[in-house]
Amino acid sequence: MDNVKELLNNPRFNFIEHDIIEPLNTEEKIDEIYNLACPASPPAYQGKKAIFTTKTCVLGALNMLELAKNNNAKILQSSTSEVYGEPLVHPQTETYRGNVNPIGIRACYDEGKRCAESLFFDYHRLYGVKIKVIRIFNTYGPMMNPNDGRVVSNFICQALKGEDLTIYGDGSQTRSFCYIDDLIDVIVAVMASEDDFVGPVNTGNPEEFTIKELADLVKEKINKDLKIVYKHLPADDPTQRRPDITLAKAKLNWEPKIKLNEGIDRTIEYFDKKFKGEI
Numbered sequence: 001m002d003n004v005k006e007l008l009n010n011p012r013f014n015f016i017e018h019d020i021i022e023p024l025n026t027e028e029k030i031d032e033i034y035n036l037a038c039p040a041s042p043p044a045y046q047g048k049k050a051i052f053t054t055k056t057c058v059l060g061a062l063n064m065l066e067l068a069k070n071n072n073a074k075i076l077q078s079s080t081s082e083v084y085g086e087p088l089v090h091p092q093t094e095t096y097r098g099n100v101n102p103i104g105i106r107a108c109y110d111e112g113k114r115c116a117e118s119l120f121f122d123y124h125r126l127y128g129v130k131i132k133v134i135r136i137f138n139t140y141g142p143m144m145n146p147n148d149g150r151v152v153s154n155f156i157c158q159a160l161k162g163e164d165l166t167i168y169g170d171g172s173q174t175r176s177f178c179y180i181d182d183l184i185d186v187i188v189a190v191m192a193s194e195d196d197f198v199g200p201v202n203t204g205n206p207e208e209f210t211i212k213e214l215a216d217l218v219k220e221k222i223n224k225d226l227k228i229v230y231k232h233l234p235a236d237d238p239t240q241r242r243p244d245i246t247l248a249k250a251k252l253n254w255e256p257k258i259k260l261n262e263g264i265d266r267t268i269e270y271f272d273k274k275f276k277g278e279i
């Protein structure tokens with residue numbers, strides 16, 4: 001609610017609190033649906049929320065697709081780079097079918113999102129629903145929850161509080177981090193694209209960093225004297241990840257503009273103000 005509080009007085013904004021595991025019927029005519037619902041942070045979807053995560057992915061997709069079908073609305077699914085699992089193809093192209101452990105602790109999210117993709121394409125084939133499927137790679141930026149648990153917010157919040165930075169494993173695993181504004185630009189572009197462009201399309205920043213490099217960057221910017229502590233690497237944590245964004249460039253004329261260095265500065269500024277109570 002904190003993130004939408006500025007919108008609540010806007011007459012063109014209407015907030016409906018609803019769990020999409022249950023069907024949703026609205027009186028109002030719907031033109032476009034962006035299905036972003038799901039816990040997305042590994043510590044959030046692993047453990048107690050695992051079954052809830054599968055339900056949100058699968059039943060949620062089903063309910064939103066029904067809503068789209070009944071309204072003749074376009075619907076965009078926020079899928080994920082997790083559909084590639086522990087990738088054996090690098091960088092990952094949309095044609096790569098992935099290497100997911102179906103019984104592991106990430107499976108609720110990975111397989112849930114994979115099942116959601118299949119539902120989207122079946123609704124498209126069987127009922128002609130206008131779908132868009134994007135596969136979002138690691139994204140970060142202001143307005144993340146400080147307790148989200150993902151690596152960028154963890155490192156920045158730890159550093160601002162003077163705490164040790166927690167690297168899981170040896171820090172040699174890689175990720176490619178996309179700044180939120182770039183991601184929003186591509187989401188809007190995908191929704192506005194021709195109806196025959198359904199995806200899936202990779203959306204992310206193709207610059208790849210090790211987690212150790214990210215920790216060093218955050219230390220450099222906030223406090224060089226901070227310590228790094230090495231913790232247990234969670235099961236099935238992917239070794240490497242980088243999107244091939246050739247398709248998004250060709251179809252949408254999109255590529256990320258904000259480099260990690262700048263995006264991290266903006267994110268530090270946000271958390272710094274938040275901790276000082278200025279926002």
Ligand code: UDP
Nearest residue numbers: 042149150151152154166167168173211237
């Ligand atoms: N990670 C880490 N320290 C943290 C949080 C995460 O070293 O405090 C690692 C995590 O094990 C993974 C990478 O950073 O290898 C990215 O994790 P995140 O949870 O941000 O997203 P994921 O790509 O795993 O969904």
